[in-house]
Amino acid sequence: MSFIQGLRCCRPHPVLQAVRSQKYSVQSDPEIVIPKRIHRGPTDILRALANTVNTDYTAPQYKYHDDPYLIPTSNFAKRSYALSQESGRKAAKWILQEHADLFQHRVADPPIEVFYPKNVYTEESEVDLEDLKSSIDNLEVADSILVYNLLKQKNVDLPREILQDLLELICFYNETDKFEEQWIEERWYKQGMVDSGVRRKTWKDNNVAESIFQSLEPADGKSYSAIISGMASHGQLEVAWKYFEQAKSQGLTLTTDVYNVLIRTSNFVKENHEARWALNVELLGEMNANKVQPNVGTLNSVMESLAGMANNPASRETAIRIMADFKNINIKPSLATYYHLLKLFCRDKSRPNSILADIISVLEHQELSIEDPKDTFFFTHAMEICCKQLSDLSLADRIDGLLHTGNNYNLIGDSFKESIYYRNYFLLKCEYETLDDFFNFYDKLVPNIYIPEPLVTEVILKAIDMNGANHLYSKIWSDIVLFDQNGRERIVNLIVESMYKNPSDDEKVKTEMADIVEAIWTKLEGQSSDRVYRVIEWKGSSLGYMISVLLNAGRFEKACDVLQKLDKEQQSVLGVPDIRSLQSFIDACLERNDATAALWCLQYCYDAGFDEINEMGLKIHSKLELSESQLSRLTSIVGEDALQKH
Amino acid sequence: MQSASLLQRGLHTTSVVHRIQAGRYKRTPRREKPLTYEMAWPPQAIGHFKSWNSWNTTNLVGGLRASETAIEDEFVRRFMTGTWHNLFVSEIIIKRQHNMIRIAGILRRAISAQKMYFLIGYTEELLSYWLQCPIKLELQTVNDKKDVIFKYV
Numbered sequence: 048m049s050f051i052q053g054l055r056c057c058r059p060h061p062v063l064q065a066v067r068s069q070k071y072s073v074q075s076d077p078e079i080v081i082p083k084r085i086h087r088g089p090t091d092i093l094r095a096l097a098n099t100v101n102t103d104y105t106a107p108q109y110k111y112h113d114d115p116y117l118i119p120t121s122n123f124a125k126r127s128y129a130l131s132q133e134s135g136r137k138a139a140k141w142i143l144q145e146h147a148d149l150f151q152h153r154v155a156d157p158p159i160e161v162f163y164p165k166n167v168y169t170e171e172s173e174v175d176l177e178d179l180k181s182s183i184d185n186l187e188v189a190d191s192i193l194v195y196n197l198l199k200q201k202n203v204d205l206p207r208e209i210l211q212d213l214l215e216l217i218c219f220y221n222e223t224d225k226f227e228e229q230w231i232e233e234r235w236y237k238q239g240m241v242d243s244g245v246r247r248k249t250w251k252d253n254n255v256a257e258s259i260f261q262s263l264e265p266a267d268g269k270s271y272s273a274i275i276s277g278m279a280s281h282g283q284l285e286v287a288w289k290y291f292e293q294a295k296s297q298g299l300t301l302t303t304d305v306y307n308v309l310i311r312t313s314n315f316v317k318e319n320h321e322a323r324w325a326l327n328v329e330l331l332g333e334m335n336a337n338k339v340q341p342n343v344g345t346l347n348s349v350m351e352s353l354a355g356m357a358n359n360p361a362s363r364e365t366a367i368r369i370m371a372d373f374k375n376i377n378i379k380p381s382l383a384t385y386y387h388l389l390k391l392f393c394r395d396k397s398r399p400n401s402i403l404a405d406i407i408s409v410l411e412h413q414e415l416s417i418e419d420p421k422d423t424f425f426f427t428h429a430m431e432i433c434c435k436q437l438s439d440l441s442l443a444d445r446i447d448g449l450l451h452t453g454n455n456y457n458l459i460g461d462s463f464k465e466s467i468y469y470r471n472y473f474l475l476k477c478e479y480e481t482l483d484d485f486f487n488f489y490d491k492l493v494p495n496i497y498i499p500e501p502l503v504t505e506v507i508l509k510a511i512d513m514n515g516a517n518h519l520y521s522k523i524w525s526d527i528v529l530f531d532q533n534g535r536e537r538i539v540n541l542i543v544e545s546m547y548k549n550p551s552d553d554e555k556v557k558t559e560m561a562d563i564v565e566a567i568w569t570k571l572e573g574q575s576s577d578r579v580y581r582v583i584e585w586k587g588s589s590l591g592y593m594i595s596v597l598l599n600a601g602r603f604e605k606a607c608d609v610l611q612k613l614d615k616e617q618q619s620v621l622g623v624p625d626i627r628s629l630q631s632f633i634d635a636c637l638e639r640n641d642a643t644a645a646l647w648c649l650q651y652c653y654d655a656g657f658d659e660i661n662e663m664g665l666k667i668h669s670k671l672e673l674s675e676s677q678l679s680r681l682t683s684i685v686g687e688d689a690l691q692k693h
Numbered sequence: 694m695q696s697a698s699l700l701q702r703g704l705h706t707t708s709v710v711h712r713i714q715a716g717r718y719k720r721t722p723r724r725e726k727p728l729t730y731e732m733a734w735p736p737q738a739i740g741h742f743k744s745w746n747s748w749n750t751t752n753l754v755g756g757l758r759a760s761e762t763a764i765e766d767e768f769v770r771r772f773m774t775g776t777w778h779n780l781f782v783s784e785i786i787i788k789r790q791h792n793m794i795r796i797a798g799i800l801r802r803a804i805s806a807q808k809m810y811f812l813i814g815y816t817e818e819l820l821s822y823w824l825q826c827p828i829k830l831e832l833q834t835v836n837d838k839k840d841v842i843f844k845y846v
Contacts, residue, residue, distance in 0.1 A: 135813060
């Protein structure tokens with residue numbers, strides 16, 4: 048003990064000294080401010096954790112299994128794998144429904160309805176009001192109609208609210224069952240909603256909705272609203288307008304949705320632009336008079352109607368005025384509004400318009416949510432304009448940045464729109480970025496997020512060709528094979544020609560290029576003759592390029608095979624090769640002292656009708672030791688005179 | 694006297710002769726029986742050199758549904774071997790976390806990837822109807838049965 052004390056006296060420990068010298072200030076600030084509790088949702092911590100993880104571009108999408116065999120490598124595989132899985136799920140669902148009696152156990156607590164078989168109603172079912180209520184709540188259109196009819200047969204008195212709900216349900220879905228939300232992939236790959244101006248009439252006249260509407264005597268504003276919006280959105284405009292006039296004459300107040308759908312479809316009611324716009328103004332005026340509060344749907348409807356009149360220059364000024372008006376009443380435009388604006392302002396390439404840049408400046412860094420079904424059209428259309436009209440790379444990057452802010456990617460729509468979006472983005476990048484930068488970008492997105500379509504591959508090949516970046520051929524070729532595009536004539540011809548035009552001195556690159564040619568050769572040879580679809584025609588020029596590339600890598604035998612093809616199958620080969628390819632073949636023969644091959648090539652040149660055979664013959668004559676028979680053959684090809692001249 | 698006989702009965706006086714057979718594989722004369730890694734280790738190696746086939750908390754203190762879980766796991770195993778007929782080359786591992794069941798295993802690449810995706814969707818969906826909780830498959834594939842052979846006995 049004394050030893051330790053002594054030690055402490057002579058050399059105090061630095062940490063101990065620091066602790067001892069510290070002054071504890073306990074009562075310096077007596078008021079402790081307890082922060083207000085922040086209410087957290089059950090998944091908030093998961094979200095916070097998810098925010099710490101960045102996108103892994105090297106991994107396949109989560110819907111695919113992370114296993115080499117199960118990772119899709121082409122657009123076709125992506126589609127078929129995802130849909131196969133969904134098809135399996137559908138099969139299971141079918142079994143559940145078919146053997147509903149076996150799945151009556153209830154294990155989960157609280158019970159989870161989606162795991163139980165659905166109630167099936169038939170004509171003999173005993174139903175009551177609750178059944179109708181629950182099928183309306185579950186949005187089961189066909190079931191609700193069936194139950195409604197059964198209840199009517201039993202003369203059950205139905206309360207007005209339920210009938211109103213049923214009317215709204217049937218009008219919204221137009222008597223057809225809704226598309227199940229659980230089939231995600233099918234929705235993703237279905238050729239989604241098309242923004243077509245022409246609308247067919249799909250409303251079924253004298254359907255259940257109309258009879259329910261008749262039974263709601265006297266009809267009030269709500270029931271009129273339901274039937275009018277149902278009819279107008281499903282193409283029955285004539286009757287919708289009749290009901291609208293009726294409702295007006297009775298002095299009923301209709302909902303905003305009715306006005307929205309009537310404005311949206313005004314282009315099908317009136318012939319010319321003035322009349323259409325007058326109708327819109329009239330409807331808006333009525334909304335104002337009846338104190339119906341407009342919403343973002345109203346704005347979008349007006350814009351859609353204006354976009355339908357885009358070739359009228361006056362509609363642009365009107366659109367700007369309308370935007371300002373709606374801004375004054377604090378209605379925030381949604382993406383669909385901007386989509387209609389783009390359609391209105393960016394109509395042709397000759398008059399580029401800066402409106403897209405302005406829109407992006409407004410939206411940048413915002414987290415958007417869907418408010419209108421047509422919100423999903425915005426990103427694709429914006430990128431298309433950016434690529435085809437503005438050719439503005441920095442703007443495209445900003446659009447992409449906006450798309451990747453928060454959960455905005457949900458607004459991309461479906462697979463078709465996504466691929467158009469990326470196609471345009473890639474084309475723009477390929478055209479305006481340096482090849483190195485472009486390939487950095489390419490490596491990031493391909494193949495897990497986007498797989499280039501053949502058209503995009505062609506553009507990339509042309510870019511490589513222009514830059515003379517011959518080290519990239521093997522990379523792009525392996526991708527072409529992976530994406531199953533190596534059977535496409537244009538791509539194959541393009542890469543062969545481009546390799547011929549960009550010869551390399553590097554041994555490694557030479558070998559790579561020759562390997563590609565051999566792979567193409569094998570592929571072409573392997574295609575069966577009875578195939579009708581997507582057969583590659585042999586082209587003389589491409590075969591010539593192949594010979595040159597092969598000779599460049601010193602593969603003389605393979606080049607002989609190609610020449611054999613040219614020589615033996617002159618009927619099936621289109622056109623003749625470039626004379627320079629054949630000259631290089633003869634040069635290679637001279638190097639190898641192979642007179643037979645040289646004469647054979649010369650004979651082919653003669654058959655193909657090239658003028659250069661004389662000088663080629665001279666070259667062979669002067670550089671090679673020819674035997675008697677070879678000399679006579681040479682003479683027979685080029686003639687005495689040509690050899691004598693020298 | 695009585696205590697002496699009890700003592701005697703409690704004492705083994707002969708060498709141990711009973712055979713333990715479960716979870717062990719008999720050697721063949723030519724050493725040609727293939728074993729996977731899992732099979733190669735005897736049961737007492739669980740937790741040391743190999744792991745459990747069912748992962749759950751039912752047998753901990755306060756664990757729920759021990760017997761139900763065991764039966765469900767057996768059901769899942771039979772369902773999997775039947776649905777993925779002749780495809781599994783490993784044991785089927787069943788992992789439970791919260792209300793989620795993850796089923797893992799190694800498959801042969803005997804059917805196309807597309808068909809595998811169909812079966813994945815089918816299995817996940819049907820089992821979740823039966824067990825009434827989300828089911829996930831975590832599959833890996835090997836080219837050949839021989840790829841999972843650890844040794845021959």
